[in-house]
Amino acid sequence: MNRYLVQRLGFVLLGLTALVVVIPILLVVGTIVVRGITAISWEFLTAMPRDGMKAGGIFPAIVGTLLLTLGTALAAIPVGVGGAIYLSEYARDAWLTRAIRLAIINLAGIPSVVYGLFGLGLFVLFLQFGTSILAGSLTLAIMTLPIIISAAEEALRAVPTEFRTVSASLGGTRWQGIRNVVLPQALPGIITGVILGLLRAAGETAPILFTVAAFFLPRLPQSPFDQTMALPYHLYVISTQVPGMPLKIQYGTALVLLVLVLSMNVIATMIRSYFRRRRQW
Amino acid sequence: MSKPQRVRWIEFLVEALIRVIGFSSIGFVLLIFLFLLREGAPVFFEVPLSNLFDTRWYPTFDLFGTLPLILGSTLITATAIVIALPLGVATAVFVREVAPGWAREVLKPMIEVLAGIPSVVLGFFGMTLIAPLVRETLGAPTGLTAFTGALILAYMSLPTIISVAEDALDAVPKSYRDAGLAMGATQWQTIWRVVVPAARSGIVTAVMLGMGRAIGETMAVMMVTGNAARMPLTLDSLFRPIRTMTATVAAEMGEVAQGSVHYHALFGIGIILFVLTFLINLAAASTIFKKRRRGGLR
Numbered sequence: 001m002n003r004y005l006v007q008r009l010g011f012v013l014l015g016l017t018a019l020v021v022v023i024p025i026l027l028v029v030g031t032i033v034v035r036g037i038t039a040i041s042w043e044f045l046t047a048m049p050r051d052g053m054k055a056g057g058i059f060p061a062i063v064g065t066l067l068l069t070l071g072t073a074l075a076a077i078p079v080g081v082g083g084a085i086y087l088s089e090y091a092r093d094a095w096l097t098r099a100i101r102l103a104i105i106n107l108a109g110i111p112s113v114v115y116g117l118f119g120l121g122l123f124v125l126f127l128q129f130g131t132s133i134l135a136g137s138l139t140l141a142i143m144t145l146p147i148i149i150s151a152a153e154e155a156l157r158a159v160p161t162e163f164r165t166v167s168a169s170l171g172g173t174r175w176q177g178i179r180n181v182v183l184p185q186a187l188p189g190i191i192t193g194v195i196l197g198l199l200r201a202a203g204e205t206a207p208i209l210f211t212v213a214a215f216f217l218p219r220l221p222q223s224p225f226d227q228t229m230a231l232p233y234h235l236y237v238i239s240t241q242v243p244g245m246p247l248k249i250q251y252g253t254a255l256v257l258l259v260l261v262l263s264m265n266v267i268a269t270m271i272r273s274y275f276r277r278r279r280q281w
Numbered sequence: 282m283s284k285p286q287r288v289r290w291i292e293f294l295v296e297a298l299i300r301v302i303g304f305s306s307i308g309f310v311l312l313i314f315l316f317l318l319r320e321g322a323p324v325f326f327e328v329p330l331s332n333l334f335d336t337r338w339y340p341t342f343d344l345f346g347t348l349p350l351i352l353g354s355t356l357i358t359a360t361a362i363v364i365a366l367p368l369g370v371a372t373a374v375f376v377r378e379v380a381p382g383w384a385r386e387v388l389k390p391m392i393e394v395l396a397g398i399p400s401v402v403l404g405f406f407g408m409t410l411i412a413p414l415v416r417e418t419l420g421a422p423t424g425l426t427a428f429t430g431a432l433i434l435a436y437m438s439l440p441t442i443i444s445v446a447e448d449a450l451d452a453v454p455k456s457y458r459d460a461g462l463a464m465g466a467t468q469w470q471t472i473w474r475v476v477v478p479a480a481r482s483g484i485v486t487a488v489m490l491g492m493g494r495a496i497g498e499t500m501a502v503m504m505v506t507g508n509a510a511r512m513p514l515t516l517d518s519l520f521r522p523i524r525t526m527t528a529t530v531a532a533e534m535g536e537v538a539q540g541s542v543h544y545h546a547l548f549g550i551g552i553i554l555f556v557l558t559f560l561i562n563l564a565a566a567s568t569i570f571k572k573r574r575r576g577g578l579r
Contacts, residue, residue, distance in 0.1 A: 003467050003469075003470065004467060006467075006469060007467045007468060007469035007470075010469045011379050011469070013371075014371055014372075014374060014375040014379055015375065015379075015380075015384075017367075017368060017371040017372055017375065018371075018372050018375045018376070018380070018384070018388060020368060021368055021372050021388075021392070021436075021439060021443075022387075022388065022391050024436060025391050025392075025394060025395045025398075025436075026391075028398065028402075028403065028406050029394065029398075031406065031410065032402070032406065078302075079302055079305060082298070082299050082302030082303070083302050083303050083305065083306060085299055085303075086299045086300060086302060086303025086304075087303060089299075090296065090299060090300065090303065091303065096304075099307055100303060100304065100306055100307055101566075102563070102566055103306040103307040103309070103310045104306050105562050105565070105566045106310055106558075106559055106562050106563070106566075107306060107309060107310060108562075109490070109493045109494075109497070109558045109559075109561065109562040110313065110497070110555060110558055110559075111496070111497025111498070111499065111527055111554050111555075111558060112400075112497065112498075112499055113497070113499040113527045113530050113531050113551075113554070114313070114317070114497070114530075114551050114554050114555055114558075115313075116530075116531070116534075117316075117317060117320070117530065117534070117547070117548055117551040118312075118313045118316050118317065118551075120320075120534070121316035121317070121319060121320045121548070122312065122316045125539070126316070142309050142313075145306065145309070146306075149306070173288060173289075173292045174292065174296070175291065175292050175295045175296065176288075199397055200397075202399075203397075203398075203399025203400070203401070203402070204399065204400075205399070205400070205401045205499075205500045206499040206500055206527075206531055209531055209534065209535065210534050210535065232399055232401045232402075232500075233401075235401050235402065235405055236401050236404075236405075236500060236504070239405050239408060239409070239504070240408075240504060247409070250405065250409070254402050254405050254406075257399060257401075257402060258398065258399075258402055261397050261398070261399055262394060262397060262398075264397075265393060265394065265397045269390070269393070
């Protein structure tokens with residue numbers, strides 16, 4: 001067979017493969033949007049669940065997920081950005097640095113349910129936080145750490161060395177250079193990485209199963225030591241644990257979770273491309 | 282304190298703090314392993330090894346055979362990779378080497394969307410739509426099978442495989458491609474006989490990272506595989522319900538008494554999962570480090 005014909009057929013085949021990858025994604029998002037949108041109402045978003053969660057809204061689950069994400073951010077951002085600053089600005093290529101990188105790769109690979117076990121063992125039982133927002137946030141924060149560190153380090157490394165040398169030549173110390181010159185330049189990249197990490201935390205179920213999630217708690221949490229409902233866990237509960245659950249509510253909950261996570265994704269992408277275009281180096 | 286002195290103090294404190302934070306990642310890995318051991322190690326003394334690696338997992342009858350769970354995880358991870366590897370590599374090749382600009386602009390965000398969909402949402406979708414489809418196609422009593430799980434897992438590991446494979450293709454120097462074309466090969470021949478072989482180690486890394494993701498996946502798998510702890514030994518096991526290690530921990534941890542043998546056994550499964558993913562990632566990392574030391578292919 002003519003080899004150019006082979007090439008043409010091959011390229012068509014590759015295109016079809018890409019379609020096989022993309023079509024299910026559209027199908028998942030499309031189905032959930034179309035079937036979920038009918039459940040969405042002001043009441044659904046702002047009311048407490050009623051009748052064994054078969055009616056009313058999912059307000060406490062939404063608030064719970066927002067609180068958990070906030071808690072995760074508070075714990076993960078300083079440690080993640082600090083770790084990235086160390087790797088990009090201070091660390092030399094010694095075996096210790098390689099050990100840190102290895103640790104980060106492994107943190108990224110630990111199964112989410114193992115994070116749940118760890119959170120149960122350390123935060124809930126050993127430190128006696130109980131099943132609480134505090135325990136859940138800290139567990140999610142450690143899980144988010146490798147994503148934030150990698151993204152922030154990449155953003156810091158992308159800042160040209162000249163920025164640092166110019167700062168030093170003006171008499172600035174290393175830290176002054178980092179704080180006043182390098183960090184502001186890397187900020188958009190860092191923010192993008194942080195959002196991508198938090199988005200993952202917001203959608204996770206397994207790490208909060210035993211550390212924070214409440215099956216049914218029709219009130220808002222009162223303190224960081226309180227349990228809370230959360231969107232991903234709520235979706236799991238109403239689609240597997242409660243018989244006779246109206247499908248409409250299940251799709252509605254899935255839609256709210258999906259919109260929350262994907263809108264964070266869009267914001268992160270927008271920040272990245274906006275600042276990449278404006279960047280002058 | 283004079284001003285220069287204060288500056289020096291701040292400098293010293295900040296640097297010390299950043300160093301501590303920098304090393305904390307190592308601390309977290311050790312801490313995780315320590316607490317898994319603390320809660321899980323007792324099971325190795327409470328339950329004889331012959332029981333632990335037996336074929337029956339019935340905790341209510343003190344049978345803690347983890348073999349069906351380990352094989353269950355292995356079966357669906359392997360099946361998922363068999364599906365995802367050709368799809369992922371072909372898509373990466375398409376995006377990097379062949380696709381026109383507009384197709385790339387559509388594909389990349391779509392794959393990012395896939396990476397962002399929470400696993401519980403995919404599990405829900407699999408339960409309500411894919412499982413009935415599988416049931417009708419197979420004429421089986423249930424659509425909650427190992428295959429359903431593997432299918433969803435394949436798509437969940439695709440973003441990882443595609444992005445790492447893309448980086449690997451990207452690292453192949455342009456001169457390799459030019460050389461191939463200059464020898465009279467078509468672009469198609471150059472891709473498969475020069476570029477992809479040159480990116481081989483990166484593609485292996487991609488598969489390993491995808492595998493690590495698949496074996497640790499919990500919620501989607503728990504929702505669509507039917508969770509029957511049986512040995513997948515016959516050929517049709519792929520189309521029967523199965524149970525994985527992750528699903529077992531997630532499903533049963535909520536119901537056990539703290540400190541019981543069952544509780545320790547679930548942490549024991551956590552230890553197995555930790556060690557497995559640690560080894561997979563270690564292998565993947567070693568190829569990454571090797572490439573870095575050689576200065577990459579650039």
